[in-house]
Amino acid sequence: MTALSLFGDTLVSWLIAALMVIVNLLPGSISDAFQYAFMQRALLTSVLVGAICGILSCYVVLKRWSLLGDAISHAVLPGVAIAYLLGWPFFIGAFITGALTSVGIGAIERHTRIKSDAAMGLMFTGAFALGIVIISKIASSTHLMHILFGNVLGVQQSALLLTLVASVIALLVVWLAYRPLLLYAFDPQQAQALGFNSSVIHYGLILLLTLTIVASLETVGIILVVAMLITPGATAHLLTDRFKTMMLISVGVGVSSAIIGLWLSVLLDVASGGTIVLVATSWFFIALLFSPKHGLLLRQWRRWRMG
């Protein structure tokens, strides 16, 4: 165990060193802010979260899972609280309540006349309320605020390691299961006809989402993580017609939002989670206006020229 954590610490310091090489190339006015150890940890965490949210958000956007992502991110709260009570790793509790909620949503949808939007709203607010009640009993309201809105500047080494492990797992799964995931997102019936087990893929993707959400807890918090799971993918969808390019752009949007947002939040002394999301939202509107294929300005220009 000590060997493992020593390995983790070494890996983290290497990654930070690599990041700092790039940061130090920037003008002094920007790079000065990143000379403190807490800022470097915050930077690495944000970059990791931006990257894996960027990857997952492609699936979320294309599969029309935005509301489901929102539901799971809220449903994670009671799991985190219960795991804290029992001394378990956050991820296990978060996954259990996240998965239970998504199963519950599916069951209500199938077996009653309630439609999916109401089923989602009902289940995730219920789970979220349970989480708030438990946390109000066991922890301070500052703690609750940190879970809800993130606290990237106070990230501890252990939380950074968790984010690192979660990112590596998410990356590996997307790489290994690239084709089944793509096919399932594009045409689930074809996946079924080819004999792929679509419930395994479905719950695998939900597990990945939960993993990503837990990894993002400390950075943007569970309320805003859904923005990082939608905005980068939506931005990329406006810019390209290739899935791999979409993933690259989406990761770029996620990572750059995380870095710029973190820097701006320190500079302006405002909440970092919110600033990161605002930067991502700005990227989206820039793409919406200026995208060469699906942008509003070019479409207007073409219409105007057609007369």
Added chain:
Amino acid sequence: MATTLGDVPVAINIQGLYAAYQRQPVLEDINLQFPAGKWTAIVGPNGAGKSTLFHVLTGSMKELRGSVQAFDEPIATHRKAGHIAYMAQREAIEWDFPVSVWETVMGGRYGHMRNDPLWRRLLPSRWYHPRHGEAVREALLAVDMLSLAERPIGALSGGQKKRVLLARTLAQQANILLLDEPLAGVDPPSERLILDVLAREREAGRTVIMVTHDMPGARRHVDHVVLINRFIRGVGSPDEMLSDAKLAELAVSSIEQAASDVRAAEASSFMAARG
């Protein structure tokens, strides 16, 4: 002893099948055999359960009762082995999805790729085993779409979209082809091309099963016709089954069906109102 139909082996054997959609019965008491190596047309009015039958065959819908076998084995075994190819209706596909024509057709190979060694599966498609690329090339060539291979699927016309979906089905090189309205909404040249391609697939010994509303096309090409409207309404040669009298009978059956459904619904709401 393999199941046969006359002297032709049976590709798909359906026994006592019931299927329902949100508790509404869609298919009842279906006993049906599709002859191997033949071209079968499934004909019936809208809402007759034709697509539902395909959903059961492709495994995206679970039957309530009954058994479905392919070549005397559970059909799931054949799905897993990549022996069953399916061409969806155009509306079933998300055409905004950021993939090219080539990548879409490559989707037909994903089932076979599971049998490749793991290290190969981690490579990007370009360096993948050449036989998959070759199958995609041949399929695109057959539907005359090779020149548009790099185009995003959202930028295609209606007939081209159909041909891409057909190419994906062909690329799978399966021995059973299920096609849901392959001729709906296509221009005459595309229609001719699709019928030619399917005729060639049958010559190659494959079993072709298509849902269609195109009676002239079916009369000219297929070997076997199944009339369906919740129940099986007739099975036989195109001359028998696609005669005007038989088709009129099928249309009447659908009106009677609708009327009896209304009566049943009224009766049940009447009972509910009385408590």
